[in-house]
Amino acid sequence: QxxxxxxxxxxxxxxxxxxxxxxxxxxxxxxSTYYWGWIRQPPGKGLEWIGSIYYSGSTYYNPSLKxxxxxxxxxxxxxxxxxxxxxxxxxxxxxYCARRTSYYSSGWxxxxxxxGQGTLVTVSS
Amino acid sequence: xxxxxxxPSLTVSPGGTVTLTCASSTGAVTSGxxxxxxxxxxxxxxxxxxxxxxxxxxWTPARFSGSLLGGKAALTLSGVQPxxxxxxxxxxxxxxxxxxxxxxxxxxxxx
Numbered sequence: 001q002x003x004x005x006x007x008x009x010x011x012x013x014x015x016x017x018x019x020x021x022x023x024x025x026x027x028x029x030x031x032s033t034y035y036w037g038w039i040r041q042p043p044g045k046g047l048e049w050i051g052s053i054y055y056s057g058s059t060y061y062n063p064s065l066k067x068x069x070x071x072x073x074x075x076x077x078x079x080x081x082x083x084x085x086x087x088x089x090x091x092x093x094x095x096y097c098a099r100r101t102s103y104y105s106s107g108w109x110x111x112x113x114x115x116g117q118g119t120l121v122t123v124s125s
Numbered sequence: 126x127x128x129x130x131x132x133p134s135l136t137v138s139p140g141g142t143v144t145l146t147c148a149s150s151t152g153a154v155t156s157g158x159x160x161x162x163x164x165x166x167x168x169x170x171x172x173x174x175x176x177x178x179x180x181x182x183x184w185t186p187a188r189f190s191g192s193l194l195g196g197k198a199a200l201t202l203s204g205v206q207p208x209x210x211x212x213x214x215x216x217x218x219x220x221x222x223x224x225x226x227x228x229x230x231x232x233x234x235x236x
Contacts, residue, residue: 039227047163047171047214047227060223064126096170102222110159110222111176118170 002026004097004116012091012123018084022097022116029078030055035100036080037112038071040093048093052100053080087123094118127151129217131228136236137205145231146197147215153196154217160198161216162191164209165230171214175200202233210235 008020022036029036037052051061053071061069065084073080084091099114128150137143147160154160162175173182175191178198188204198215215228 046230047165047216049216049225049227052223052225062224107177108159108222109177109180110218111161111173111180111182112163112216113173113176113182115170115172 002099002114004099004114006095006097006116006119008119008121010120010122012087012121013125014088014123015086018082018087018091018121018123020082020095020097020119020121022080022082024078024080024099029073029080030075033101033103035060035102036071036073037098037100038082039096039098039115040091041096041118042090042093050082050084050095089123092121092123094120127219127226129215129226129228131213131215131231133229134232134234136234137202139205139207139235141205142201142203143205143233144194145200145202145213145215145233146194147199147217147228148197149217151219154193154198156193158198158217158219159222160191160193162189162198162200163214163216165212165214174213205235207235209233 003025005023012018035052038050051071053059068085070083096118097116098112100112102110130148159177163171165171179191190201192199213231
């Protein structure tokens with residue numbers, strides 16, 4: 001059974017960089033079928049896609065966050081990471097990592113199937 | 126900026142049927158947007174229900190179904206159960222499926 005687990009500081013100061021890691025167990029991060037993504041949810045609000053990375057290192061970011069986001073992958077550790085710079089209180093949220101599966105079978109199929117439990121990151125001095 | 130719109134809230138009686146919809150600011154939603162649907166209960170991570178318009182995950186209850194309806198993606202719950210009370214989010218893929226946008230969510234109340 002695939003499992004994803006987010007880890008990182010729960011408190012970050014304004015203007016600093018938020019750093020989180022997602023560890024994947026029960027499966028390999030190095031597969032051409034999968035992308036690995038970050039999604040966040042401010043308290044009481046909806047879901048926002050931050051970005052995704054392919055095992056090869058190709059990245060895709062939400063245009064509204066692109067200038068502050070870096071997502072990277074470490075296939076040797078079966079992990080991928082998120083860095084969000086110059087954070088403000090508006091970046092306070094539960095951050096989820098998730099697997100996106102994409103495959104072709106008489107047509108393309110795209111799905112976010114497995115999610116981590118999420119980790120709350122608070123931006124405050 | 127692309128906006129994906131859902132009904133903010135809906136109420137349904139136990140055993141009833143309800144349809145949630147998902148619209149795109151770019152125009153009609155087609156299968157090429159590969160609509161996904163998620164269920165989220167308080168304090169939990171989202172759980173995937175439907176992908177690529179109408180395909181169910183192995184864990185998706187049979188009473189959930191996805192479709193395209195009037196230029197929107199739709200999620201229909203038939204024979205609603207009390208445990209279906211939750212927030213439901215749709216997700217659409219854009220730009221060759223490299224970018225995704227979530228809808229604002231629909232709070233479904235079973236009453």
